[in-house]
Amino acid sequence: MRKLVRIIISVCFAALLMACSSDASIDIDETLNTNGYTQTEELVIQISRATCELKGSFDNLHELDYAVVRKARYGEDIALAYGDRLMIWANIPLRNFAVILKSNDFIYDELIFIPLETFGMVDELLPGEGFLITEYAGAGTLPWSGITFVDSDGVQRYFSIVQDQSGISEPFSLVEFKNRG
DSSP states (O other): OHHHHHHHHHHHHHHHHHHHTTOOOOBSSSSSBSSEEEEETTEEEEEEEOOHHHHTTOSEEEEEETHHHHHHHHSSOOOOSOOEEEEEEESSOEEEEEEEEEEEEEETTEEEEEEEEEEEEEEEEOTTEEEEEEEEOOOSSSOOEEEEEEOTTSOEEEEEEEEOOSSSSOSEEEEEEOBOO
16 A cells, blocks of 8 residues: 555656646747746756757857766666757856766655766856756656756755656756755
């Protein structure tokens, strides 16, 4: 019975994440608009599929081959028929920016997320720079990857990379979570 309750909670949480990720987009730049974003106070961080046009709009690109994250999760890289190319950028400097592998658990029937490892650490992701993730592939209902960084107030922040496969909105968004690990 407890396992069934966990499954139901997991499905409901995934639906909530997708509902929260369908916010209206904002214009930051003519080239960099209508993409999934999370806005908190002055921070605007965006994620989108990496097109040639989008890649060309950045002064500098940092890159991570997502195969290293899959290998960390599964112990070996799994063969992919395809993988997405994602671009992440922000309007303010993000210190100690990295992609994370995360897990989840339940504490008193509350779903929590726990960052496990970091990949592709960049000392500082500056405005005008992009972070390119190649061969990205999510797995399962709950997101098991995301990003972390230290914001301008010195606070370590964590975001899940959420993929909406409904075809209704931008397929990728970032949803902030608390590190409960």
